[in-house]
Amino acid sequence: MLVDAWRLYPVIALAALAGGSIWLERATRTDEPVVWAEQTGPDFAAEFTRVTSFGDDGRQRYELVADRLEHFPVDDTTRLHLPRLHMLGEDSETFVTANSANVSPGGDQVDLTGEVRVRRPATNDAPPLTLESETLTVWPDAHRALTHSPVLLTRGDGRTTAQGMHADDLFGTLELIGEVRTHLPRRRQGSPS
Structure with a gap:
C-alpha cells in the first residue's frame, strides 16, 4: 500500500500544477478587449x-x-x-515659398499654405x-498651379487682385478668377504709346 502511494505523488503534483495555472490565468485576465491605438504622429x-526632380x-x-x-x-x-x-522651365524659372505644405502620396501635388509667395524674375521679354x-x-511635374484664395499679382509696376487664380505652364497662361481689379501706372508725358 505504501508503494502505491508513491505512484500517486506525480499525479497529485501535476494536478496541483494544472490547478495553479488555471488560477493564475483567471487572476490575470481582463474582460476589456485589447484596443490597438492607431499611429497619428509621423513615422519619419x-x-x-532637398528633393530634386x-x-x-x-x-x-x-x-x-x-527645413523639416x-x-x-x-x-x-x-x-x-x-x-x-x-521650378525650371524652358526659358524661365519660378520660385515658390510658404510657411508649410502637404505633399500628396506619390508627390504629384503640393498644397502650400501660409504667406505663399511666387516670384518669377524679369527676362528680356x-x-x-x-x-x-x-x-x-x-x-x-505638370507646371500647373491653382488657388481659390484671394491673390495679389504684381507684374512690373502693375498690380492686380482677384479671388483666385489658375495657371498653366506656371504663369505662361494665367486665368484670374472673380472680382478682378487692376491698377496700371499712368504713362509719363512724352513716353511713346
Whole structure:
C-alpha cells in the first residue's frame, strides 16, 4: 500500500500544477478587449531636406527644399515646414515659398499654405512677376498651379487682385478668377504709346 502511494505523488503534483495555472490565468485576465491605438504622429522625420526632380532628357525640372519634413502613415502624406520650390522651365524659372505644405502620396501635388509667395524674375521679354496668396496648390511635374484664395499679382509696376487664380505652364497662361481689379501706372508725358 505504501508503494502505491508513491505512484500517486506525480499525479497529485501535476494536478496541483494544472490547478495553479488555471488560477493564475483567471487572476490575470481582463474582460476589456485589447484596443490597438492607431499611429497619428509621423513615422519619419528629417531636417533640412532637398528633393530634386529630373525630366526624361536629364535636365533638372524642380528642386524642393524644406527645413523639416514629416511623413504621416495614416493618409500617406508628407508635411513640409518652410518649403521652397524652385521650378525650371524652358526659358524661365519660378520660385515658390510658404510657411508649410502637404505633399500628396506619390508627390504629384503640393498644397502650400501660409504667406505663399511666387516670384518669377524679369527676362528680356517680360518684367518681374510676383503672386501672393494664403494658399496655392502646385503640380510640379505638370507646371500647373491653382488657388481659390484671394491673390495679389504684381507684374512690373502693375498690380492686380482677384479671388483666385489658375495657371498653366506656371504663369505662361494665367486665368484670374472673380472680382478682378487692376491698377496700371499712368504713362509719363512724352513716353511713346
